[in-house]
Amino acid sequence: MKPAKIGIDAGGSLLKMAFEEQGQIHYKNYLIDELDNSMNWLKMTAADAEVALTGGKAEYLKKEYFQNALIFPEFESSSIGASYLLKQDGLSYQNFILSIIGTGTSICLNSGGKISRVSGSGIGGGTLMGLGRLLTGEKDFTRLVSLAGSGKAENADIMVNDIYSPFDSPIDGSLTASNFGKIKDDQISKEDKAASLTNMIAETIVLLSTQAAVRNQIDDIIYIGSTLRQNAPLKHLLEKYTAMVGKKPVFIQNGAYCGALGALLS
Structure with missing residues (x-):
């Protein structure tokens, strides 16, 4: 090279x-x-x-x-890289929310090419690795992603449906009422714990990202960062929850390198 x-x-x-x-x-x-x-x-x-x-x-x-x-x-570099890769994919946005999911998560507003950090969280890839190891004993990223893909978060989480049962819920019953709320013994599988963890990470990132989007009257949320590489379970949940609140999730090939x-x- x-x-x-x-x-x-x-x-x-x-x-x-x-x-x-x-x-x-x-x-x-x-x-x-x-x-x-x-x-x-x-x-x-x-x-x-x-x-x-x-x-x-x-x-x-x-x-x-x-x-x-x-x-x-850092944030300016990520914005420049994201804009370049979006154009390579035939996409162009004047204004967007850029959610950078690395060790933690930074949420930035790109307004006409000017970037500013508007929100963020300590929940990100470091959470997946650290808390994932505590919950499952696994320390390999690929292994944790595989476990999450095979598990069911609702086996570890208390869902809205669980709260209102046997009556109908006034909101979407498939939403989480309490992350890990069902873990009272050792009967929850590694797979379900990993799925619950991934769900918690996705919900937190989408909540903060969509709040920033609503506040700035923006429809498009660009998700990038190394935590998304070969992480289909997290990507699926980000897509699902972002669309659920009426915003458009966008993912970029090679987004980890923005x-x-x-x-x-x-």
Whole structure:
């Protein structure tokens, strides 16, 4: 690999990289635990490349590895990368909510190209990994996603239907009344616990995202971030709940790399 330009988004859990090579943009990611090995390898293989950094560990990477690198603000980089990828998909929005689901979740307003963070939560991919391990004993992301896809959240959650039974509910009975409310013993399966956790994460993110959308009179919510990569259960729930409140959920191919791509393009 001998790229001419490299954009790196150094987050709390992952290093995401976008690089230009022979006129094409390619993507890679590394666990943050592999930071030293991956950056030393990059310095050797792409010594002459221009490097642009963003994310929480950008200052550290600049100090330790790429003293000549430029640092770009995280949310602006994500917005630039998202807008670029949307156009690649034939989509274009003047105003949208950008929900960045990484270790935590940041919810940003893009208004005519200007980006500002309007909300957020500590619930995100870090919650899936940390609480998922406590609930199931599993520490592998792919394994947790697989468990969630096989489980049923309603076996662990108290649903609105459960509250009103045997009478009809005045609101959608399939909504959650209490996350994990049915867990009173060890009879709930790993699959159901993982599904309940994924449901809680999705509900929280959609609640905050749609509140921001309503407040700013916006219909489109763009969901990006590394937590969505190969995570069909979370994506399905985000789609379901966003549509339920009358907003349009949008997902981008390579959306996990928006920050790195935005830094590269900047």
